Amino acid sequence: MYDNVVTEGIGKQIANQLRQAILDGRLRANERLPTEAELAERFAVSRPTIREALKHLAAQNLIRSRRGASGGTFVKEPSDAEAQQSLTSAMTLLVSMGKFSSQEIDEARLELERLCCRLAIKRVQKEQLDAMAAEVELQRSDIDDQDFCASDVRFHRALVDATGNAVLQYLMCAVIEALQPLSNMIVFRFRERDRIVAQHQRILEAMKSSDEAAALDALDDQLSYLREQYVKAQEWRAEHRKIDKKE
Structure with missing residues (x-):
């Protein structure tokens, strides 16, 4: 099942082999691993070396331990949130x-978001429309920049959730939860809140009326606008770096 290891860093190499077995599906989620003694015999190493390997896997959140008669070390099935x-x-x-x-x-x-928008138009539920509407109302209120950016993320998260597609929801985490906040941090000084809110309202209304063309147009308008503000922000930052260097 595993390749022999004969060079230094044996603990890490064993961990890598076990990790690959998990990724390949040879070791399945919730499956119990062999005992330390069994693994030590299989790899012809000491039990402390096996413990080192298991620590590497635990640090990667790939295994979990359970005490008791039915205990042992098991392949961990990550939650959606993890x-x-x-x-x-x-x-x-x-x-x-x-x-x-x-x-x-x-x-x-x-x-990616255009794809989500097309699917969401067909599958959106009342709870997602209500969530988007609540964010639009919040964005119209007197909130600070940090709260506005967080609301912006939640609005687009609701749009992605409306696709009803678990794969897209997972992949879009990287876009909505990582790329979008980073972009917001750069452009928030340059974007006009009213314009963002108006674009969100257009997307919401198009979703309610199942108007795909209008939803895509509003989404394109927003992303194009944000791209322009991003360029302005970068130019502003570059100019201020020059000034700082001169001083």
């Missing part, structure tokens, strides 16, 4: 490292 948080954290890290250009981010968000 899986989404993992994806969001990875995307946030990659963006902070400059792995994606702003053009790539804009293009991905536009195409």
Whole structure:
């Protein structure tokens, strides 16, 4: 089932082999792993080395331990929230490292959210419409920038939820929960709140009337507008860096 390991860093190598077995489906969710003694015999290493390997897997949230007669170490089945948080954290890290250009981010968000919009038009439920309407009302009130940005995220989250597609809901976590907040942090000084609210209202009304063309038009308008503000924000930041260097 596993390859032999003979070089240094054995604990980590064993962890990698067990991790690959989990990813390949050879070890399934909630399946009990062999005991430390059994694993030590299989890999021809000491039990402390096996414990080191298991610590690596636990740190990756891949296994869990249970005490008692029916206890042991089991492959962990991640919850939806844990899986989404993992994806969001990875995307946030990659963006902070400059792995994606702003053009790539804009293009991905536009195409993915347009797809969500088309599905949501056909499947939206009253609870999602109510959630979107509540966010629009909140955005019209006197809230600070942080709360406005959070409401913006929740509005688009409701739109994605309206697709009724679990795969899209999972994938869009990286867009809605990671990329969108990062973009908001950059453009909030330059965007006009009233314009964002009006665009959200147009999307909401189109969803209510099942008008796909109007919904896509409003969504395109918003993302195009935000792209323009993003460019302005970047130019402003570049100019102020020059000024700071001179001083």
